[in-house]
Amino acid sequence: MIPDDIALQELERDALTEIVNIGVSRAASNLRKMVADQVILSVPSMEVVTKRRAARLIAEREVSDLIAVRQDFAGTFSGRALLIFPQSNSLELVRAVTGDEMSPAEIADIEHEALAETGNIILNSCLATMANMLQRSLTMTVPHIVRGDGSSLFEVGDDAASDGLVLFLYIDFAIRQRDIRGYIAMVMDLPSLAALKLLLAEFIERIVGNAA
Amino acid sequence: MTGDDAQRETDGRTRLTLAAAGASGIWDWDIAGDRLYVDDRFAALYGLDGDMAGRALPTATFFSAVHPDDRARLRIAVAGILGGAERFSKEFRLVRSDGTIVWVHGRGQGHADERDEPVRFTGLLVDVTERRLAEERLRIAQTAGGVGTFEYTDGYATVAVSAQFCRLLGLHPATALPVRTINALVAHGAPIVPEDVNAATEIAGEFMIVRADDEETRWVARRGEIMRDLDGPGFKIMGVLYDVTEAKRSEAKLRELNETLEARVQEEIAVRMQAEDTLRQAQKMEAVGQLTGGIAHDFNNLLTVIRSSVDLLRRPEISEQRQKRYIDAIADTADRAAKLTRQLLAFARRQALKPEVFNVLICVNGIADMLRTVIGARVELVIESNCEQCFVEADIGQFETAIVNMAVNARDAMNGEGRLLISLDDQPSVPAVRGHASAEGAFISVSVSDTGAGIPEDVLPRLFEPFFTTKEVGKGTGLGLSQVYGFAKQSGGEVEVTSELGHGTTFRLYLPRASTPPDAGEETRSPAQERGQGRVLVVEDNEQVNEFASDLLVDLGYETVSASNAAEAIGVLERLDGEFDMLFSDVVMPGISGVELARIVRERWPAIRIVLTSGYSHVLATDAGHGFTLLHKPYSVQELALVLQGRVAV
Incomplete structure (x- = not known):
């Protein structure tokens, strides 16, 4: 089903998990500093699935509408990174990063801007760390705010492209004292996956080397 | 013994005890200093010398006892932490010095300095061999049994679930699902995960769901227990879910079956009666077919008599006395022929089964001529009555058919030559045959015995099956004896067969004796003497x-x-x-x-x-x-x- 040149071997999967872990840990560390609170992370889960399936994976886990900060990245491998959480959480997140000093009206005013900035910091630190671990550089677009359900976040339509395979990985995060939870998701298309596979092999070689 | 020695001995004992109890050890990896510190329990799990605990060890020690197949995986995970990742959670195998394998779960944390540079990596190592086994058993049980598990803590937005639980609902396997996602699948009615359980201590229920992936409608059953907090209103539900769609469908089908039972019984009876009717007619036509061969032969004989008598009558010089003889011969022969055809037609007639009381002897005598025709001239027909009032209540047509069938069978058994004895007897009971118990009561038996080859023992049990025949294709359909059997049973009687190879076979038809003789009727009516007019x-x-x-x-x-x-x-x-x-x-x-x-x-x-x-x-x-x-x-x-x-x- 999945072509061999992009199917991840167990070690490559482990390696990617760790790289994402490192990236997300950096992001969480940044988020922690911003909200001055504990940020809990899950172990990343990743799968090679269709775009449509990726949308469903999110939709299954969230019935209500979502809000996301989206940034596209390009380099040796390209794709899209999303910081997703339930729409009902967004004001709470803004309140958290702005230090509980603003009135609800003020928060509503800056919601868009604050979210974009928060997302940028988190996604940037995550992706930059990953690129660093793989010894490559990435360029990133400015963050966009997207609202909607799983399908619209991933731009799944009825077109054939929606049946194309992507690497979908996501990490749950929660801010313990704030009832804020969300996901960091990353989607990469097939050419990027093939490139990523090579980078992962290099990474494994560096780490395990002849000690394995 | 020095104080150090005593201390070391105590440590050794503790370590052994803890290792035996499968306890956990801790490690502290100094990233900046490139050293590893472990406690004695960690050392015990890794099979290190007890002296190693608490000392600065090379960091490679961390991989020393690790199973070769898990080593690369573990190195990558550690590399993640050394690169700045925070969470470490890996299960891997350790190989003990005696070659046994222990599964451990290492759970660790990367610590960074204020510049976000990783400096320490600490963690806890737990022996999970038992748990792995239990998990494996549980996984097999869940998959094999199609049972999914879930655990819900009051107030949480998510439910901890098993992979099988997700599969049952058509969801992508996950370890936790939002309550809303699960409950949204219920087609109508109560939610699968209840948010309020009142005073109940256990939960049971069935739910119609629409599976998330294929949108198929299924039924699932939920069973579980509610565990309450010691103080406060909080509770936790631990439950299982399994598919009961098949059972539900069977149940619905059964209900529907019950509701339409009466109509279907009637329909079935009608179909069956129709089939029985057809079979009976087929059985009769079989007998007619057997009859016609014999009758055609007999008819030719009769026609020969008529034909030759007519030829003789045409001769001019014939005397009056001879003329009369020939004419009488023609008349007699025509009468015999008419009687035969009438019997045949009456026999073939489609008629409803109508039991009536009749005298068996009169009936048998009545068809004797026809039987003679059937069995042929070289078989001697002997009718013997050993009972006085041979009255039975049965369908006459069926009775005659049965006698003809047995006679045809006897004829074939004798290859057309021998002696056919029909004997009527009083019987005080019916013997036990074919697994049926014997029955007491007044019966009349009609035995049809031949002097033929006899029936092999292995064929005996199948004799009365419809379409069972030992005859060649075209010689018989195998319906004859099944008709005899069906008739006997229908009339509250029985049929028994005894056979001796080389000596002959006897079919004995038992019929309940009728207590009331039929009206004598006008069987002996005087011929019409008076002349008609008009x-x-x-x-x-x-x-x-x-x-x-x-x-x-x-x-x-x-x-x-x-x-x-x-x-x-x-x-x-x-x-x-x-x-x-x-x-x-x-x-x-x-x-x-x-x-x-x-x-x-x-x-x-x-x-x-x-x-x-x-x-x-x-x-x-x-x-x-x-x-x-x-x-x-x-x-x-x-x-x-x-x-x-x-x-x-x-």
Whole structure:
């Protein structure tokens, strides 16, 4: 089903998990500093699935509408990174990063801007760390705010492209004292996956080397 | 013993105890200093010398006891932490010095300095061998049993679930699902994960769901227990979910079946009766088929007698005495032929099963001629009665069929040569046969014995199965003996077969004796002596038969007018203004049928008596008399006289 040149071997999967872990840990560390609170992370889960399936994976886990900060990245491998959480959480997140000093009206005013900035910091630190671990550089677009359900976040339509395979990985995060939870998701298309596979092999070689 | 020694000994004991108890050890990896510190429990799990605990070890020690297959994985995970990742959670195998394998779960944390540089990596190592086994068992049990588990803590937005739980609902396997996602799948009714359980201690229920992936409607059952907090209203639900769609469907089907049971029983009975009817008729036709062969042969003999008598009569010099002899011979032979065909037709007639009380001996004697024809001249037929009042209550037609079937069977067993004995006996009981218990009571038995080859023992049990036959293709359908069996059972009797190879076979048909003899009837009626009188309209399309009938009627004292079809007959009636005492008409004629004619006459000239006649078997079989007196062809003068005088209802 999945072509061999992009199917991840167990070690490559482990390696990617760790790289994402490192990236997300950096992001969480940044988020922690911003909200001055504990940020809990899950172990990343990743799968090679269709775009449509990726949308469903999110939709299954969230019935209500979502809000996301989206940034596209390009380099040796390209794709899209999303910081997703339930729409009902967004004001709470803004309140958290702005230090509980603003009135609800003020928060509503800056919601868009604050979210974009928060997302940028988190996604940037995550992706930059990953690129660093793989010894490559990435360029990133400015963050966009997207609202909607799983399908619209991933731009799944009825077109054939929606049946194309992507690497979908996501990490749950929660801010313990704030009832804020969300996901960091990353989607990469097939050419990027093939490139990523090579980078992962290099990474494994560096780490395990002849000690394995 | 020094204090150090004592301390070391104590440590050693503790370590052994803890290792035996599968306890956990801790490690502290100094990233900046590139050293590893472990406690004695960690050392015990890794099989390190107890002295190593608490000392600065090379960091490679962390991978020392790790199973080779897990080493690369673990290195990558550690590399993640060294690169700045925070969470470490890996299960891997350790190989003990004795070669045994221990599963451990290492759970760790990367620590960074204020510049986000990783400096320490600490964690806890737990022996999870037992848990792995238990998990494996649980996983197999869940998959094999199709049982999914879930755990919900009051107030949480998510439910901890098993992979099988997700599969049951058509969701992508996950370890936790939002309550809303699960409950949104319920088609209608209560939610699967209840947010309020009142005072219940356990939960049970069935839910119609629409699976998330294929949108198929399924039924799932939920069972579980509710664990309450010791203080406060909080609770936790631990439960299982399994698919009960098949059971639900069967249940619905069963309910529907129950509701329509009566109608279906009736339908089934109708179908079965139809099938039985068809089978019975087939069985009878089988017997008729067997009969006709014999009868054709017999008929040829009869025709030979008639033919040669006629030839002899044509000779000019024949004496009057001889003429009379030949004429008598022709008449007798024709009578015999008529009797045979009549029996055959009566036999083949489709009729409803109608039990009546009859004398078995009279009945058997009545078909003796036919039986002789069937079995052929080289088989001697002997009828023996050892009972006085041989009355039974059964269907006569079926009884006769059964006798014929047994006789045909006997004939074939004897290859057409031997002795066929039909014997009637009183029986005080029916012996136990084919697993049925014996039955007490008054029975009449009809035994049909042959002097044939006998039946091999292995064939005996199958004798009465429909379509079982040992005869060649075309010689028999195998329905004969099944008819005998069916008839016996239907009549509250039994059939028993005894056979001795080389000596012969006896079929013994048991029928319950009837207590009330039938009305004697008018079996011995005196022949018609008185002459008839009146005017008869004879309608018959066959000229010879018409002429013959008219002659007979004139001889009997009637005045006759002939018509060759119904239209002509009506013309005659109109012309003579219905001045007739009787209408004697054939049934099957071109144009208006005899029955139609009879109806017209009955309506317009009700005073005229009507007698119909036919030789067609289908007419006879379908109650074509339609209430009119019907005389079967060929008829004798005596029969015609009796019918016309209204003394016999045929």
